[in-house]
Amino acid sequence: MLRVGLTGGIGAGKSTVAGRLDELGATLIDADRIAREVVEPGTAGLEAVVAEFGTEVLDADGALDRSRLGRIVFDDDERRRALNAIVHPLVYRRREQLVDEAGPAAVVVEDIPLLVENGLAPSYPLVLVVHADEETRVRRLVADRGMSASDVRARIAAQATDADRRAVADVWLDNSGPPERTVETLDRLWHDRVVPFEANLRAGVRAARPEHVVIAEPDPSWADDAHRMAQRVLRVAGESALRVDHIGSTAVPGLAAKNVVDLQIVVADLATAVEVAGALPAAGLVRMPDRWWDVGRDGRAWDKELACNADPARAVNCHIRPESSPAWRDALLLRDRLRAAPDDGAEYAALKRRLAARGYGSVDEYAAAKTSWINAMLERADAWAKRVGWRP
Template structure:
């Protein structure tokens, strides 16, 4: 995959190549390895004997930790140099074999996992790299499981087949990456028409990954980050858009996050007056319309539309987004009622007009229902003792 994307124009930063570079003869990295694991990890010509090092490090967790403690800082520093040197408008591909093991996925705009089944991995390590089979199996057993890799993957590519079988898929991925990079450079958010898709269990995993990414981007400036909206409710048909809520302490904090969110692939959308329905002002004593204010961002990724609602902790809109999601999860009748409303709204919007006009008609149908739904959801929250801290 890296070779194809590099040929197409991506700037490839290969962690494997960097790992070799930082332990070349004469480097501080090689000297540190010899000091830790002994001179027997060297070949007669002074080069690192990788099978000898693997035999010492990969069969023992403590030894592997010492190895990583030496190599990872060196690899990280060199990686940062190469990434910083890449042109500002380029697609930078970081090829990181241990990304999942290191829990690094949230730091990237998109994570692509190239999968190869275990038997084929062993064969390639033995036949192509000359690694003893025992060492190959020990290395694989020390790595992330397939389930862990799937959980981290925004894109899953199965490369277990013959050479070249994956080429067309990677070329299609390149089109997505180009569009994503252009959208980030131009602060363009992806907006989609209000067309309902069948409930998809994949939405939960996609939401979880985006929540982790937003937590990484926002850091301590976010009180919490949640997957909200219809895609967070199992069994509910929805627009194929992941809704996320970033809770902040005040609107100044929301504005301070704008540049970071845009750089991470979530540019701000200026006009949000029609973005989502608001219950009538005055409900529950919340008479100040400004208490429903928020900041709205949307994903620049053409392959995964998402909306990011940045709301103030404790304000009615922030609480309602969480309560409404959990009410629908807990009450199948309310969920079915809402689904019927969404279907009628989608039918009213389905006339082939532009996205904004269609969205306006969609909300014209939905909004009146929310006045009563607000009372019902908040009543459910009070009756059940719901608190945001529980979720």
């Protein structure tokens, strides 16, 4: 099963996108619809709302007057938090029930308008944000819902910003243009990314990667991708994670690298590493089989766990290392030294390009060929760490 978080601002066209995903075969769960269901007449949810806000939030038939309630909570953070404390747990339980009923091979798309505002993005291995520029949203809502332009702009201002949504978006779908263009984009996304992602997760296999090493030019999006993935693995690992870091070359701004985000989770021991790795499908990562280890500078092997991406559109290696292994400290030391010393980074980039040009038959061979340079750099980095007082 793959769970997809779908969100977007008012008037962006999220419902249109949800409808197309439903046609393509997704199991659609609408948080707004559930939020209405859990406060229908006769429910415990409605009783709790009336107890908190009074009978004035009911209409003549005894149903919830959502407009009246909305006016009470719209500009009052305290009252809105009180409402959320009632409704959100009820919605969450119903959502989880529907997810369980969807089956193990489902693509479950959860339509959640306030996904960003409520900090829910790390709960989903894939987040799809539907966007439209503000003027388009205003024009749509004035024409389709009869809202005033000033009311629309006030509602837009009360929601998450575009920057907030971009920060959590694995897919940023611009729906400002013709509907047919959006449908075409969605169809490609479904067949090329979503369906393979779900199949890989269910089978427990890593998404395919290039057979040979390819060095890419520095990409600022690497840091954003790493941040989103780190939030997901931290949510899954919970208190078992002593720390989660973006490591490797993609963590060094301006450094050429393979287009693979490396994350590191430090845990108490190897047994915990195994447990955490086994739970990472909830973050879109699958535990790699067999034994994995790091070879220290002294030649000693240190066991670790490794989980990799099921998502065919974002390569990730997640190294889960026991606290006793020196490898986690070395990974951070090398990263920070290269961040602080651009000349060393340029030297490393030149080495990687030379090695990649030789056409190594596997990534493991390429990695082994870098070992002597990395060990020498770590020795220099040790001296730098003492000089500047570096700590991991």
